[in-house]
Amino acid sequence: MKELKILGIVTVFTLILYWGVEPFAHSQMHKHVEGDDFKYADLPALKVKGNAQNGQALAAACVGCHSIKTQGMAAPMDAVTSAQTYGVNPPDLSNIGALLDEKFLAHFLLDPAKVTKSKHFAMPPSAGSEQDAADIVAYFKSIAPKDVSPKEAYVTACGRCHANRYDHWTQIGDVPKTKSNIKTGVDLDALEFKKKVGIYQNKLADYMGKLPPDLSIIIRARSEKFLETFIEDPQSQLPGTAMPRVGLTKEGYEKVKAYLEKTGDPSKPLREETGPKVLLFFVIFTFLAFLWKKSMWKGHH
Amino acid sequence: MAHFDENARPFSHKWLNERLAIDTLKRVLSTEYWIPKNINFLWAMGMVLAATFGLLLISGIFLLMYYQPNTQLAFDSVNYTIMSEVGYGWLWRHIHGVGASVVFLIIYIHMFTGIYYGSYKKGRELIWLSGMLLFVLFSAEAFSGYMLPWGQMSYWAGMVITNLFSGGSLHANGLVEWIRGDYVPGQAFLNRFFMLHVLLVPLAIIGVIVLHFGTLRIPHVNNQDGEEIDFEEAAELYKAGKVKESKVIPFNPVFLSKDVFVMGVYFILFFYLVFYHFEFAMDPVNFDPADPLKTPTHIYPEWYFLWSYEVLRPFPTDPGLVAFGFAQVIFFLLPFLDRSPNVAPASRRGAFKFWFWALLIDMIVLTFMGKLPPEGIWSTIGLIAALTFIGLWIALPIITAKEKKL
Structure with a gap:
């Protein structure tokens, strides 16, 4: 009985200590940001309905800078040349209809800098009216693939600024498999690629003010709440940041998160599988130890 | 042999x-x-x-x-x-x-x-x-x-x-x-x-x-x-x-x-x-x-160093370093600062009982404050807790010398 009382005291003090240095301290250190669940409530609802056919004609202007690979439209310039021209490589538009919020996208076409909250956004306003914007959005929704993989979501939404070295992703694509010269160990193709990435990164850093961080392990460096509210609206967490609001839908964000979890916390499935077994082992161990203790202390009191 | x-x-x-x-x-x-x-x-x-x-x-x-x-x-x-x-x-x-x-x-x-x-x-x-x-x-x-x-x-x-x-x-x-x-x-x-x-x-x-x-x-x-x-x-x-x-x-x-x-x-x-x-x-x-x-x-340091970090932090640089040094060595001196002849649980040792719980709670308070940003009320609480910590150790020989033999 006395031992249980002592255990109770030790437990209470330990829990108070934990509360103070973890949940309480973190609640005081980080500012609280209320997300709006990717609804983009600051943007007014669209007053018109889009027409995909009209949109298709209007979207022809997009391929002046962007590619729409699923529709057989290639980019006019490669990634490095694009970065040299605009500061960053414009995204492929094949799956934006599946990942980005409809309302966001329409307002974005009307005024990119305002909607992204990024002062020096490279893309100019690209729709003449709300009707045009809605039509273009309707077109991209009509060509959007049903299923977008987590990596595809990352590439479209984040991948042109943020590398992910644990998945061999650079801002200009996957690191290609190359072979080195067997006699010298020199891998010219790899060096060539490295140089391209370097040029791209320098241009990107000029455009953004600094090189956006590699996101390989960001899932463990930031809390889930931070990532969610930050991606939804970067200014809410980091006022003045050059990162634009990208306008992901909730599902789009979940896909990006799944990818970040895969590269930053790959042991999760095995951890969940192994945990119960190890705990079961120690429960049995403790039970046997208890029986041993009981038999050893027999007649001692 | x-x-x-x-x-x-x-x-x-x-x-x-x-x-x-x-x-x-x-x-x-x-x-x-x-x-x-x-x-x-x-x-x-x-x-x-x-x-x-x-x-x-x-x-x-x-x-x-x-x-x-x-x-x-x-x-x-x-x-x-x-x-x-x-x-x-x-x-x-x-x-x-x-x-x-x-x-x-x-x-x-x-x-x-x-x-x-x-x-x-x-x-x-x-x-x-x-x-x-x-x-x-x-x-x-x-x-x-x-x-x-x-x-x-x-x-x-x-x-x-x-x-x-x-x-x-x-x-x-x-x-x-x-x-x-x-x-x-x-x-x-x-x-x-x-x-x-x-x-x-x-x-x-x-x-x-x-x-x-x-x-x-x-x-x-x-x-x-x-x-x-x-x-x-x-x-x-x-x-x-x-x-x-x-x-x-x-x-x-x-x-x-x-x-x-x-x-x-x-x-x-x-x-x-x-x-x-x-x-x-x-x-x-x-x-x-x-x-x-x-x-x-x-x-901030890991949680187990926070209390001693907080003994350093609320003071100006030089006194802070002295206080920090004090916190690092003072526990070594415990057997010599405790002047009471009694070996007994704190609950039976009169004033020492309060000293014990005061030290424990003070160190937990220091630990909390050591992690929080040193602003406003937190730095005031931190300063009081750091002074309390030093005060408790200065008081120890006095209160234990007065302790009655059990």
Whole structure:
């Protein structure tokens, strides 16, 4: 009985200590940001309905800078040349209809800098009216693939600024498999690629003010709440940041998160599988130890 | 010259006994090493600590096989190679990280148990002193280990802590550079902390653990009532079969059986943390690679250093360093500052009872404030708690000298 009382005291003090240095301290250190669940409530609802056919004609202007690979439209310039021209490589538009919020996208076409909250956004306003914007959005929704993989979501939404070295992703694509010269160990193709990435990164850093961080392990460096509210609206967490609001839908964000979890916390499935077994082992161990203790202390009191 | 039986089979019991005195060793160190019966589970914390140290050592050896002490490679060797390429590397790392944090929780429980029951007095001074030495060594081990992943917190904590050696207005920058091997933490810094973490400090820890056990053997462990036991008499009674009347039990197997049971309960908690709740031991900030051009918004040490950090922080530089130095050494002096002749639980020692709980609560308050940003009300509370900490230690000899003999 006395031992249980002592255990109770030790437990209470330990829990108070934990509360103070973890949940309480973190609640005081980080500012609280209320997300709006990717609804983009600051943007007014669209007053018109889009027409995909009209949109298709209007979207022809997009391929002046962007590619729409699923529709057989290639980019006019490669990634490095694009970065040299605009500061960053414009995204492929094949799956934006599946990942980005409809309302966001329409307002974005009307005024990119305002909607992204990024002062020096490279893309100019690209729709003449709300009707045009809605039509273009309707077109991209009509060509959007049903299923977008987590990596595809990352590439479209984040991948042109943020590398992910644990998945061999650079801002200009996957690191290609190359072979080195067997006699010298020199891998010219790899060096060539490295140089391209370097040029791209320098241009990107000029455009953004600094090189956006590699996101390989960001899932463990930031809390889930931070990532969610930050991606939804970067200014809410980091006022003045050059990162634009990208306008992901909730599902789009979940896909990006799944990818970040895969590269930053790959042991999760095995951890969940192994945990119960190890705990079961120690429960049995403790039970046997208890029986041993009981038999050893027999007649001692 | 001792007598050796030439007919004894090599490695037989007799052969070993003549050469190693294994029977005597076993008797002295285990089966006739007497432990008071009147104890509770807090007396198992020593073995729990030994077991945790074992876990840290084993997991550390596995991590050492893949870790790269190089400022360019260290971060990814930990976060990529060990976490995703090495089979169960994540498990070893989480055991190591959680173990490093939990070991301090158990150390503090172990220390406060000693303070509560007066287990540092009357022949037990060396147990306390060697234990405190272990505390310092574990702190050095924890700090040096924290540098190794070369994340943002490794780098900046390394910067801040080595800066302390400039001695405030002494401006001993030469000393700081000598410790770092550079003007700022860099390759030389990482290499030497790597050496400290995997060789010198663990060697010293193992040596002092042996010393700590040694200091315990003659005075024996204390008991729940601080009762002075005639161990020889009690042992005779036990050996005569009167186990119920005897006040002692042998370390092996009776005390050990309870130790192992407590360890089992502890391991359940430990591995629950390892699998389901390891984040508390692995600060998110350290998952950003070290960046000398970007200071993190909040720099704070791991939770177990927060109280002493907060004794430093609320004061101006020079008095702060003096207060910090005070906090580092004052626990060593406990056996000499406690002037009371009583070895008894704090609950029976009058004013000391209040002193004990005041110290515990004050250190928890210091710990909280050490992590919070030093602004507004938090820095005021921190300052009061730091002054209280110093005041409590100054008051200790006075209140214990006035204590009535029980």
